[in-house]
Amino acid sequence: MGRRQSYSRRVVHRLPHPLNQALRFTAANLIQGQRLRLLPENCFAHYMGAKCEIWAPTQVPQDVRDSVATAVGLKPDDVHVNVTLLGGGFGRRLEHDYAVEAAVVSKAINAPVKVMWTREDDMRFSTYRPPSIHRLSAVVDAKGAPVALTHRLIAPTISGQKGMPVDGGIDPDLKDEAAFLYPVPNLSVEYIAPPCAVPLAWLRSVYAAQVAFANESFLDELAHQAGKDPYQYRRSLLGKHPRTLKVLETAAQKAGWGSAMPNDVGLGVASSFGQERDMPTWCACVARVRVDRTNGQIIVEKLTLVVDAGTIIQPDGAAAQVEGSALWGLSMALYEGTEFVMGQPKDTNLDTYSLLRMGNVPEVEVEFMPSTEAPVGLGEPATAVIAPAIANAIFASTGARLRHLPIRPADVRQALTRRT
Numbered sequence: 315m316g317r318r319q320s321y322s323r324r325v326v327h328r329l330p331h332p333l334n335q336a337l338r339f340t341a342a343n344l345i346q347g348q349r350l351r352l353l354p355e356n357c358f359a360h361y362m363g364a365k366c367e368i369w370a371p372t373q374v375p376q377d378v379r380d381s382v383a384t385a386v387g388l389k390p391d392d393v394h395v396n397v398t399l400l401g402g403g404f405g406r407r408l409e410h411d412y413a414v415e416a417a418v419v420s421k422a423i424n425a426p427v428k429v430m431w432t433r434e435d436d437m438r439f440s441t442y443r444p445p446s447i448h449r450l451s452a453v454v455d456a457k458g459a460p461v462a463l464t465h466r467l468i469a470p471t472i473s474g475q476k477g478m479p480v481d482g483g484i485d486p487d488l489k490d491e492a493a494f495l496y497p498v499p500n501l502s503v504e505y506i507a508p509p510c511a512v513p514l515a516w517l518r519s520v521y522a523a524q525v526a527f528a529n530e531s532f533l534d535e536l537a538h539q540a541g542k543d544p545y546q547y548r549r550s551l552l553g554k555h556p557r558t559l560k561v562l563e564t565a566a567q568k569a570g571w572g573s574a575m576p577n578d579v580g581l582g583v584a585s586s587f588g589q590e591r592d593m594p595t596w597c598a599c600v601a602r603v604r605v606d607r608t609n610g611q612i613i614v615e616k617l618t619l620v621v622d623a624g625t626i627i628q629p630d631g632a633a634a635q636v637e638g639s640a641l642w643g644l645s646m647a648l649y650e651g652t653e654f655v656m657g658q659p660k661d662t663n664l665d666t667y668s669l670l671r672m673g674n675v676p677e678v679e680v681e682f683m684p685s686t687e688a689p690v691g692l693g694e695p696a697t698a699v700i701a702p703a704i705a706n707a708i709f710a711s712t713g714a715r716l717r718h719l720p721i722r723p724a725d726v727r728q729a730l731t732r733r734t
Contacts, residue, residue: 353401354436359416360426361386366393370413371401378410382417404642405516409441434662441515444470448528458540459551462500465528467492469521470510483507491522494529495558495585496551512654518642519697522586527719530584530702534709544706545571545583558585560683561598561620568679569600569618575711579604579615582707586698588691595690596622596683599640599699602676603707605714607730610723612648614704616677619696624687635692636680643700645670651720 358369359382366386372378375395383390401407416429431439446469453462471485481489484505492503537547545566552559562585566572571581581600588595602616617640626632649668653660661667705716714729 354431354433355406355412355439356401356428356430357413357416358426358428359413359420361417361420361424364388364392366417366420367396368393368413368417369396369398370410370416371398371403371407372410372413373403373405373407374410377408378413381410381414385414386417386421404518405520406441408516411439433664437659437662437667440659441513443517443524444472444510444514444521446521446524448524450528450532452532452536454536454540458536458542458547460496460498460536462502463494463498464502464504465492465494466504466506467525467528468506468508469524470514471507472514472516472520474507475510475514480507485521487516488521488525491520492525493587495587496533496548497554518639519694522588522694522698523643523646523701524719526584526586526698527701527705530586530699531705531715531717534582534702534706535715538709543572544710548583548585557594557622557683558587558596558598561585561596561622564681564683565598565600565618565620568620568681569602569616571600576604578607578711580707580709580711582703582705582710584699584702584706586695588695595624595692595695597695597699599696599703601700601703601707603704603711605708605712605726607712610726610730612704612708612721612723612726614644614648614674614676616679617644617700617703618679619699620681620683621692621695622683622685622687623692623695624685624689626682626685627689629682632682632692633680636696637678639692639694639696640678640680640700641670641675643697644676644704646697647701647704647719648721 353371356371360367366382366388368378368382370378372395375397378395379390379393383393412429412431416427419429420427446467449466451464452460455461469488471480472487473485474480480486485507488505492505494501494503533548534544537544540547548562549559552562566583569581571583575581579602581602583598583600585598598620600618601614604613604615606613619636619640621636623632649670652667701719705721708726709715712730713733714726716725716729718725
C-alpha cells in the first residue's frame with residue numbers, strides 16, 4: 315500500500331477601520347500550567363561505587379547522566395540511564411533534580427533507592443511557565459487591513475534564568491515564536507525580559523501559546539473594528555501564503571462557519587505556526603463555544619483542527635499528538651493557574667488546582683492536509699490555537715472580550731456586566 319498523505323480523524327468523547335486609526339489591545343497571561351503528570355517526579359537509582367544505574371522518566375537522558383555523574387563523583391560513561399515510558403514529560407522532565415536526588419541518597423546509604431515525590435512536593439518544587447503581558451497596536455488602511463503593527467511584550471526569559479545563552483537579552487525560544495503569522499508591511503516586535511524569582515521552565519508550546527493568544531485575539535478585534543467577518547478578514551491577509559490559507563479555509567468549512575448559531579453559541583477561529591516559525595507546521599482551529607450568561611460557565615462543544623505538517627508518516631500517532639496538544643491548550647485556557655502566597659504556590663494538590671477533566675472534554679475533529687513536503691513537528695502546534703479560538707468564540711456568542719488567561723467563569727460574568 316502507498317503512504318497515506320491525507321488523514322481525517324473525528325473523535326467524540328462522551329463522559330458523566332477606518333483610515334489611520336490606531337487600535338490598542340492588552341493581554342495578560344499569568345503563570346499557568348504547572349507541569350502536572352500522571353506520576354509525580356520519581357526515579358530509581360543504584361550507586362555501586364564505580365558505577366551508577368538510573369531508571370527515570372526523563373526527556374533528556376544525556377543530561378541526567380551528566381548531572382548524576384557530577385553529583386556522585388563519577389565519569390559520565392559510568393552512569394547508565396534507563397528511560398521509563400511512564401509519567402509524561404511535557405517540559406518538566408527536561409529538569410532532572412529528582413534523578414540527582416535519588417543518586418545522591420543511594421550513594422549516601424550505599425543501597426538502591428526509589429524516590430517518589432508526593433503530589434504536594436511535586437507542585438511546590440515545580441517549575442512554571444513564564445508570566446507575560448502583551449500590548450498590540452495597529453494602523454489600518456481604508457479597508458481595515460493593518461499597514462503597521464507593533465507588538466510589545468514583557469516576559470521573563472527561561473533560558474536566561476538558567477544561565478543559557480541569550481541573543482541580546484532575547485530568549486531564543488521567544489524570538490522564534492513571537493513572529494507574526496500575517497504579512498504586514500511595517501511590523502515591530504519589542505521585548506523586555508524582567509527578572510523573575512519564580513523558577514521557570516518549558517511547557518508544551520513554550521511561548522507560542524501566549525503569543526498566539528495575543529496575536530489572534532487582536533486580529534479578531536481588528537476584524538470587528540473593520541466590520542468584517544473574522545475568518546474572511548484573515549483570508550484577505552493570507553493570499554500569498556497558500557499552505558496557511560488552506561488550513562484556515564478547510565477548518566472553517568468543516569466547522570460550518572457562517573451557519574446560524576443558537577443563542578449564546580458562537581464560533582471562534584485562530585491560526586498559528588509550529589513551536590518555531592521555521593518548523594513549519596500550519597494549524598487552524600475553529601472552536602464552537604456555548605456560554606451560560608447566568609453563571610459565566612464556558613462549554614466548549616467542539617474543536618475543529620486542520621493541520622499541514624508535511625508528509626504524515628503515522629496517521630494514528632499524528633492524530634493523537636494533535637488531540638493531546640489541543641486538550642492541553644484547552645486545559646490551560648480555561649482551568650489551569652495558581653497564585654503564590656508568602657513565596658509558596660497556593661495550590662498543592664488536585665483538590666484545589668483545577669484542570670481539564672473528562673466530563674468537560676469536547677468533540678475533537680482533526681484533519682491533515684495532503685502533502686509531499688518533509689514531515690515536521692506535531693506535539694505542540696495545536697496547543698497555541700485553542701485559547702484564542704475559544705476567546706474569539708466567547709466574543710462571537712456574547713460580545714464579551716476576554717484578554718486574560720485562564721478564562722474563569724467570574725471573568726466572563728464581569729465582562730458581561732461591563733457590556734450592560
